[in-house]
Amino acid sequence: MKTYYFDHSASTPMLPTVIETMSELMKLHYANPGALHRSGAEALKLVDRARGSIAERMGAKPEEIIFTSGGTESNNLAIKGSIHKATRANKHIITSAVEHASVYECVRQLEAMGIRTTVVPVDRFGRVNPEDVESAITKDTVLVSIMQVNNETGVVQPISELGNVISRFPHVRFHVDGVQAIGKVPFDWTGWGVHMYSGSAHKFGGPKGMGFLLLKSGVELAPLLNGGDQEQGFRSGTQNVPGIVAMSQALRLTMESRDSRRARMYAMRRQLLDVVDQIPELFINGVHSNMDNAETETAPHVVNLSYPGMRPEVIIHMLEKHGILVSTQSACSSKSLLPSRVLLAMGHDEDRASGSIRISFGDEHTDKDIEILGERLKSVVAKLKPLERNIK
Template sequence: MRGLDRGFLIFRKVLTKLLYFDHCASTPPYDEVVDTFAEVMKAHYANPSSIHRAGTEADKLIARSRALLAEQFGVKPEEWLFTSGGTESNNLAIKGAARQFKSRGNHLITTRIEHASVNDAFGQLEQEGFRVTYLPVNSTGHIDLDQLSSSITDETILVSIMHVNNEVGSIQPIAEIGKLLSAYPRILFHVDAVQSIGKLPVKPREWGIDLLSGSAHKLRGPKGIGYLYVREGLQLQPLQSGGSQERGMRAGTQNVPGIVASAKALRMAMQAEEQTRSRMYALRDKLIQHAAMHIPELKLNGSEDAALMAPHIVHFSYPGMKPEVIVHMLEQHGAIVSTKSACSSKDNKPSRVLLAMGANSEHAAGGIRISFGDEHSEQDIDKLAEMLRRTVAQLKPLERSRF
């Protein structure tokens, strides 16, 4: 057995013994999705843009996958583009819309707690001369609709607001925002739904959304595949050149096995969404209640109110303690959690999201994110709660040490 294969098997044995609570970063794929990916990769390796039969058959698989996405969301198949992931979907939506419609105006609106792929995209557009309003949030991570309304000007061309925050789980009032923006037909509305698809209802057409981003590996699909809803009749300036794929907005040979497998994962997740959501809210409540009763050192970020928060995310802070210390000690006890967004977890800065919510630097620097999925049970939460209790008890003598 080669070294790489041996290392893979050893890690797999270790991972199966750990409780994985980092679903916001990535999820374990469904077995059926893995099988579908492998099957399509073996049988349909032709380029879907080729005009021969093998290429045509590959292209048909993409068309069926597009139709499946459309069916799940109640929109048209041609309104979905396939990308390499949520980051590309967000960048294409934001930069593509701003650059395409800059003749209308140069003002953009977003929030202070967006994912890095959104926040940094707006930072780049500012360097190009666009003016950006970053809406503040309250202590639970929610915007004020009146502040959004008062921020709109005659130059506003795009509003981008995430549905579920990837760090603390706050749910923004997307339907109400869409209703507000319906009075401004020249303003485009983009929603980062990476953390909400498959967990909460998502209704692009009913909510007046023009652009909506998703990612397959956040709902037990393969990595390297994202999707972007682009309302019919809307054209975006491409980020890259080289081909006419995806309505001319996303050049490059399509990842056929990834696309087919991602569509399967989406269908499975959305068909079970209501049942899964109910189960995960119960698990969330159980963990929060246990921490409140037995681990007072952990401070909940966001809100206990389920109506305001996503079902699969619980975020605590342990002020005065390095979050990576908590993460590594929990792993020794048998549980995998994270600090903040996987894209930002390796820096030592306080959480930008928690600072925006009004936390002080010590509180914002000591956060851990627990995110779970449909494979978890009440017994798993009980085990995690006990691991958290033991971890905090071990760390408490060190809590006053400085970073």
């Protein structure tokens, strides 16, 4: 039986040309880019070229690109780096109730250290109200951290409106977790009032263990890692030359095809939700495709569904027996048996928040694949229906 991978939000397959590039670089360019000899200089030249390419794709300056090990490090660097650099006695962070664990747990750790935190609520679709953020800002606020695309539901936050609000408070920095957004939805680095923006290569066809933080010129951070003063002193450690170049290539290919990919994936999302509407046991969490402005308020590649009262691992393993690979919550939280923190924040009860699965697709999928997914989803739900009372 053919296996269909519908877990792109957790990790995308590496693009074949990116694999080839990375493999070749590992053979040829193994020198440390900090070395003074010719091989080191060649490696550094590759890093600089990749930095320029990523900057061009993101609408930034090359010096605004800080290479990291991925989204988690980028988020932690932005948040902890901002807090530790701030010199005021009282420090305050604002975030939302639906952030990825790498933001949510980072903020919780700082809160345990005495940093005051405000968690703004979301509406039933998972969206933040910019007025709530504005009301929460005080003279002590150092940072607002809000994700662009939710990793569980695909809901898009109003980053432009939030940036406009935050820009009225010059002492406040605005960080955006863009890990699920890059290559999927639009972003304007220069026009939206964002000071820091996190990206991760394995979410857009690049290698795991590589990411970047866009850092607005003039914004200062305290480094998490001290050492050799690489990455302008913000992130010490020998640069991963093959990983950096592979990430830049993956980003270039992703951004070149972004518009056509978005159109394809929105069409597949509508196709899948038309099937889900025929399965009364399933509920859509987030934005439905038939809502006004659906294609500006949700990313095209994520569908979150609940079977209230049914344990998600049961659904996932049943689908896997039918060749369909999906996930529950985020990959970072998938082993937790607790209800989804995101769905609870959206106002759903524990049954619905405990029985959710996430379907996420990508470039390799076709309309036929979505048709097969829909058929097998129907079949699995029909088989589980008689078992509801025993599985809850």
